[in-house]
Amino acid sequence: MGFPYDEANWAVVDGAMYMGHGSIMPGVYTLIAAVICVAVLFIGHKSEAEKSAKH
Amino acid sequence: MEEQLAELTAQVAALKGGGATTNTMFAEMFYYLTIPLMIIIHAGFLAYEMGSSRMKNVLSSGVKNILAFAFMIPTFYFFGWWVYWGFPTGLTLSAGEAGISGAAYASSIAFGWGESAQYMGPNIADNASGVFFGAFALFAATTASIMSGAVIERIQTVGFVILAIVLGSFAWVVAAAWGWHADGWLVTKFGVHDFGAAGLVHAVAGFFALGVLINLGPRIGKFNADGSANHIAGHNMPLTVVGLMLIIVGFWGFLMACVIVPGEAWSWFGDKFATIYGTPITLSALSFNILMAVAGGIIGAWIWTKDPFWMMSGALAGIISTASGLDIYFPALAFIIAFSAGIIVAPAAAWLERRGIDDAVGAVTVHGTIGLYGVVMLGVFASGYPALQGEGVATISLFGQIVGAVVFFLCGFVPGYVVSYILKGMGMLRVPEGAEIAGMDTVKVPAQGYPEGIPTSPAPAE
Numbered sequence: 001m002g003f004p005y006d007e008a009n010w011a012v013v014d015g016a017m018y019m020g021h022g023s024i025m026p027g028v029y030t031l032i033a034a035v036i037c038v039a040v041l042f043i044g045h046k047s048e049a050e051k052s053a054k055h
Numbered sequence: 056m057e058e059q060l061a062e063l064t065a066q067v068a069a070l071k072g073g074g075a076t077t078n079t080m081f082a083e084m085f086y087y088l089t090i091p092l093m094i095i096i097h098a099g100f101l102a103y104e105m106g107s108s109r110m111k112n113v114l115s116s117g118v119k120n121i122l123a124f125a126f127m128i129p130t131f132y133f134f135g136w137w138v139y140w141g142f143p144t145g146l147t148l149s150a151g152e153a154g155i156s157g158a159a160y161a162s163s164i165a166f167g168w169g170e171s172a173q174y175m176g177p178n179i180a181d182n183a184s185g186v187f188f189g190a191f192a193l194f195a196a197t198t199a200s201i202m203s204g205a206v207i208e209r210i211q212t213v214g215f216v217i218l219a220i221v222l223g224s225f226a227w228v229v230a231a232a233w234g235w236h237a238d239g240w241l242v243t244k245f246g247v248h249d250f251g252a253a254g255l256v257h258a259v260a261g262f263f264a265l266g267v268l269i270n271l272g273p274r275i276g277k278f279n280a281d282g283s284a285n286h287i288a289g290h291n292m293p294l295t296v297v298g299l300m301l302i303i304v305g306f307w308g309f310l311m312a313c314v315i316v317p318g319e320a321w322s323w324f325g326d327k328f329a330t331i332y333g334t335p336i337t338l339s340a341l342s343f344n345i346l347m348a349v350a351g352g353i354i355g356a357w358i359w360t361k362d363p364f365w366m367m368s369g370a371l372a373g374i375i376s377t378a379s380g381l382d383i384y385f386p387a388l389a390f391i392i393a394f395s396a397g398i399i400v401a402p403a404a405a406w407l408e409r410r411g412i413d414d415a416v417g418a419v420t421v422h423g424t425i426g427l428y429g430v431v432m433l434g435v436f437a438s439g440y441p442a443l444q445g446e447g448v449a450t451i452s453l454f455g456q457i458v459g460a461v462v463f464f465l466c467g468f469v470p471g472y473v474v475s476y477i478l479k480g481m482g483m484l485r486v487p488e489g490a491e492i493a494g495m496d497t498v499k500v501p502a503q504g505y506p507e508g509i510p511t512s513p514a515p516a517e
Contacts, residue, residue: 018176026176027168034133037126045213045483051498052211055489 078318079182085316086186092308093193097124099301100200104207106294107416111494112208113290113504119212123199123219131192132175135224137165139191142232143239151238183321190312194231194256195223197309201260202471204416206267208274208287209491212499214475214483221474222263222467230255230466234459235331237443242332246442246449247459250330251310251378253429254463261423262464265412266471270479273413275491284408287415292364299367303349306374310341310381323444333444336382343386348373348393355397362401368417369397372425379433379456383440392432396425423467427460 004021005012020026101120108116141148141161150157164174164184174184199219206215234241234255241247249255278284289295314336315322315329323329330336352373356365373393377384384392404420412419434456442449449455478484485491490498 013179015180016173016176016178018172018178021173021176024168026172030133030167030172033129037129041126041213041216044216045211048212048499049482052487052490055487055493055498 075318082316082319082322083182083186086183086190086312089308089312090186090189090193093190093197093305093312096193096197096302096305096309097200099298099303099305100197100204102294102298102301103416104200104204104298106291106296106298107204107289108207109287109494110290110504111496113496114500114502115212115495115498116207118500119207119210119215120200120203122212122216123203123223124196126216126220127196127199127223128192130220130224131195131228132167132188133224135195135228136175136188136191137161138225138228139232139236140165142229143236145233145240151236151243153237156232156236156238183319191231194252194309194312195227198227198256198260198263199223201257201418201422202264202267205264205414205418206271207415208495209485210267210271211483211486214478214485217478217483218263218267218471218474221470222260226263226466226470227256227259230259230463233462233466237331237333241455241459241462242442243449245455245458246451247430247455248332248334248433248437248440248442248451249379249430249459249463250332250336250382251313251374253375253378253426254459255466256426257375257378257422258426258430258460258463259467261419261421261426262467263471264414264467265419265423266468266473267475268412268414268419269472270475271485273411274415275488277413278411282409282411284413296363296367299364299371303367303370303374306371307341307345310345310378311338314338314341329444330382332442334382334441340382344377344381344384344389345374347386347390348377348381351390351393352376352397352400355394356400358398360401365401365417368421369400372396372400372421375422375425376429376432378426379429380437383437388436392429392436396428399428400425423464427464430456430460430463 002019004016004019018026020029101117104120105113105117140156141158143156144151148158150160163171165171167175174181178184199222202219202222203215233239234247234249235252236242274287276285277287313331315331317324317327323333328336328338349370350373352369352371353366356369356372360366373396376392376396377389381389400417400420403424404414404417407414407419414420434451434453437451438453440451442451475484486495486498496504
């Protein structure tokens with residue numbers, strides 16, 4: 001990963017400049033971010049149900 | 056002579072380049088500034104909703120609202136933006152005439168992976184995608200906030216977040232694709248015109264909330280055995296009223312974001328602003344009509360209610376009732392329509408309440424009913440106006456606006472009802488009775504809204 005162009009020089013950058021450009025990493029990051037959202041909802045629901053059941 | 060000509064040509068080229076750079080920076084800055092302005096809408100809804108909650112639920116209502124915002128942004132990034140570009144021609148996901156719609160096009164620009172990722176992240180050659188995405192993501196957050204207030208004090212947090220995602224990252228986006236996009240079938244076939252999203256944002260969100268409320272049920276103590284309703288007052292009316300005023304401030308950004316600036320490759324015109332349909336508009340038109348609508352709505356609501364909550368709700372109703380045609384209404388006509396909306400907003404909310412619906416903040420009426428009223432009113436007054444830029448395009452008509460209103464109603468109500476019904480079946484919709492009576496702050500929030508209570512002020516200094 002790192003700088004997504006062959007030469008470490010901003011002058012060669014003419015488009016995307018994020019880390020992982022041109023590789024599968026943006027997709028991997030997107031997938032992980034989506035999994036985090038789903039997991040937090042699962043965990044949050046479990047926690048909420050436990051707290052509510054005490055009342 | 057040749058040298059002078061060459062020098063002049065170079066100067067003209069430099070001037071053109073400088074002008075283009077200035078225009079691009081202006082366009083990017085224009086939409087960038089709509090984003091914090093629209094976050095003010097969310098701050099307003101937060102204050103409005105917390106003020107409308109009883110003290111035992113104030114922080115829980117706030118947590119719910121904040122989470123809606125937090126989940127709306129990534130889910131709109133994951134798939135909501137794709138839906139807007141993929142769905143305009145209908146459920147076939149085929150490409151439209153404008154060449155900027157359909158599944159293939161959406162997949163080329165709106166996914167956070169593969170080749171399309173270049174339009175979904177930092178790109179030195181793309182000054183538009185991020186700010187457009189940001190503005191639309193904030194439209195999405197607005198829909199979730201609209202629904203959020205209606206369901207306070209008894210909904211489960213995670214169940215609510217799931218509903219917010221369905222509304223903000225799917226339901227309203229489909230309505231926007233159909234009724235806002237230049238390839239949208241409601242626009243191209245029926246001439247639907249909804250410049251400021253009275254139907255495709257407000258009505259969709261309002262009637263989504265109605266679908267949820269039917270399955271969620273009223274708060275304990277809201278209705279008596281004979282069906283009569285009790286007023287459940289929020290704990291802080293000033294906070295609620297200030298929240299409503301903040302929403303109105305934010306709507307200047309919302310409506311500004313509905314404008315397409317000139318001079319860029321994706322612009323409709325080289326020299327003038329356009330609506331999202333490519334029809335001409337000026338910011339002056341917005342200034343005239345929004346101000347007159349706010350005033351008309353407040354005055355209309357004041358006549359019946361004398362209540363600051365309904366007066367500020369009337370201001371919102373004023374904007375929403377005229378939003379479809381803020382680009383073309385004459386200001387005095389905008390005032391009259393907003394005035395009529397202000398008059399009907401409180402009685403319409405009371406009518407809904409008599410049917411056993413506990414809408415804690417009047418969201419179904421202010422956003423849903425008045426949103427559809429605004430869509431239809433434009434059909435009454437603007438028939439014959441071209442709905443799109445170009446030759447032989449559909450024109451605005453009362454029939455077309457009614458078709459649009461029905462579709463927007465269904466885009467909101469059906470998913471709201473169905474998804475909340477499923478959540479109810481899974482035990483994820485409503486908190487248990489004991490938790491509701493105890494207050495949701497005690498149950499769920501490890502903090503106190505007012506740890507010292509709300510005491511009277513100490514004596515002033517001598």
